[in-house]
Amino acid sequence: MEYQPNVKRITGEGGVIAHVADQSIAAQIGLRPGDTLVAIDGQQLRDVIDYRFAMAEARVTLLVRTADGRERTVIIDKDPDEDLGVEFTEPLFDRLRTCNNKCPFCFLTQMPKGFRKTLYLKDDDYRLSFLYANFVTFTNLSEADWVRIEQQRLSPLYISVHATDPFWRAIMLGKRDVPDVREQIKRLGRAGIRVHTQIVACPQVNDGEVLRQSIEDLIALHPIVESISVVPVGLTKFRFEGKAPKTIRAAIQVHETPEWIDTNWERQPLWEDPTTIPLSNDNRSPHDPALGFCSRLGMVTDVPLRCYTPAEAAAVIDLIEPFQARCYAQFGLHLVYASDEFYLLAGRPIPLAERYDDMPQYSNGVGMVRDFLDNWARVRRRLPARIARPTTLALVCGTLVAPMMEQVAVRLNRVENLSVQVVPVINQFFGETVTVSGLLTAQDVIPALRASGCERALLPRVMFDYTGERTIDDYTPGRISAESGMPVALAGEADELVRYVRALAQHE
Template structure:
């Protein structure tokens, strides 16, 4: 699960210190967890990026507010490469930039009520793109933001493009008058900023020839554009308040319901016609439909649905020849279908060299190939037998089950080890959600309880950024208690093999 800020820790008053390295410069100054670093010199700190730039001087003046509310000034001389040896509770110190788009496939509108509020956070902050590779749309930038990106060389930037054609990009973002992303990428290139691009493809909408044109437009922006990932739309059984829009139009309009607007940390703007009617009660709308959607016409009536296996194969067949051409011309593939397309189409993922240096790994591009190659090496360290008979479940989403079955075939050769691949059907979000990263403990626990296994390994991606909680807020301990099965996490083949080796000596 990608990094999500905790707004309770973003005070707007500076960086709240979470920890201080013993013996470090901060500890020498007497800084403590709970203190707030407000400014360095004349620079009031907006985020950890400002801190990194401001601290890289020989002489700095620190303005600190202690946890008790006292103000302190520290004047220090140091090596420019030395920092204070502190960590902050959050990387952002000031206001988070929220999203002003209404994407029809927005996952937040597909969430049920009742989760912790941070899971409904509609963020679109370019700083999180730089720090954590979050994808952002570049539709909410001010001129000051642009200047800062250039001055601090915040590279690379990860941009959700979805389509380069302004009409189709507007449709995919659910808003009109979106900036021309090609011009924005040109501007970033002039600043020396690299770009990684993402296209969330929806069948019958921004795929096919629209996708082909988007890819070619982005490739024409080399070397600014370093990579392009195409990922399939993900849809759950939920829409806001239990609705299930069947078209792009209906999914866009969900963003306009009062309940959804009130759910957000910040109220989202209404459509122009709606706001006009709201400001002037009794005035009829120009069109009973949402003004934006009605102006886009029939395109918004395209069904919003997931890809079939055959359609996934067609996307691969469109992209792979372009990637092969890029390898011939540049030595790099540059454009990649996500792993999910290969799994849906039941195609073999390409060899590692075709993924270059895995620039879009966190976007689900190359993870399967990396797993298979790591497994080929790690399995050599497996033990021949266990200290005592053990029945182990390998838990996963339904999409990854065939992949883990390959692993299980080798593990079954270990004497004393019984292996079961345990694909969990996602009843919580709907059976169309097949990835392991969106499994809930509520779906897992009853299956685990009935499995007959004495131990279980859970996918690390099932838990949040810190590895502590599932999306429905369960810890490993709570899952163990509720299922009666001891559970542990494994994020890669090496962790899996280390876990099995430990069983060989568990007496």
């Protein structure tokens, strides 16, 4: 799950200290958790990036506000590579940059009410892109933002492209007058900044020839563009309040409902903008810039917003793989990658590790399955021959990866006294179209665990937040354990699974 900031802790007054390392500079000068680092050398700190740049000097002057409200100034002489030894409650100290798009596939508009507020926050902050590899659209930048990116060399950055053609990108972002992402990437390249890009593909919208052109355009921008991922659109049953699939246009208009129109995105022209000219009354091209954005969209948005079929997923793979071969011959790397989900949905074999190069988009679901399989082949040799006492273990996962986990269970069941049952959880909460482990809710997992009859459970780490503490529906591992009636543990990597079984072998 991408890093999600807690806006309650972003005060605009500096960085609130969460932890002070023992014997650090901060400890020596008496900084404590709860103190706020307001400025360094007279420069107000906007985020942890400013802090890191300011600390690269041999002498720094700190302005600190203590937890009880007192201000003090501290001058420090240090090695330029030395850090204060503090951690902050949040990486951003000032206003979070929110999203000003109306993407038809936006996951936040596909969630029911009642979750914690941070899950409804439409963040689109380039600083989180630099710090945590969050994908952002680059549609909300001021010239001052550009200057800062270039001066501080914030590289690499992660950009959601979706389509390189401005007309199609406007559709995918649900807004008019989108900047030309190709020119933006070129500007970053001139500043020595590299980018990773993603395309969220929607059937019959930005796939096919639109996808082919987008990939061509991004390949032409290598080496500025270091990777291109294509991931399938994900839709929940709440997309249209549980009704049958509707159109791209209807999905954009969801952002214009009272529930969303006054939230944290910058106001954009509504679909029924009275200044636009309907295409039905005009013979001009939909690309004519004289037309308003919504009018220019025309009939191309009257197609269903839906998930990929296995055959369509295979077609996307078939489009991408020749590009990989071409890029490898030309650059020595494959550059463009279909996400694991496409291969699993199509029933295709997962490519070998070398096809993913150095796995630059691992956290975006590109290469995770191959990495797990390869690590499993390596670490399963360390499994014990037997465990201390007969134990039944539930191996929880989403339905998409269940066939792969069944292969893992076959080997685990060769351990004497261990009986492993794969528990693929159908996502009743978000709908059966949501098949990934990362969007499982405790409300679906707990009944599945009870029905399994197992004594213990291993849960996928990806179903918890960035810290591993809470599911999307706000359950902790401890609460899941209490309500399911069995001990639970988390595992994300193959070696974590093996370590867990080895611990059982030593448990009397």
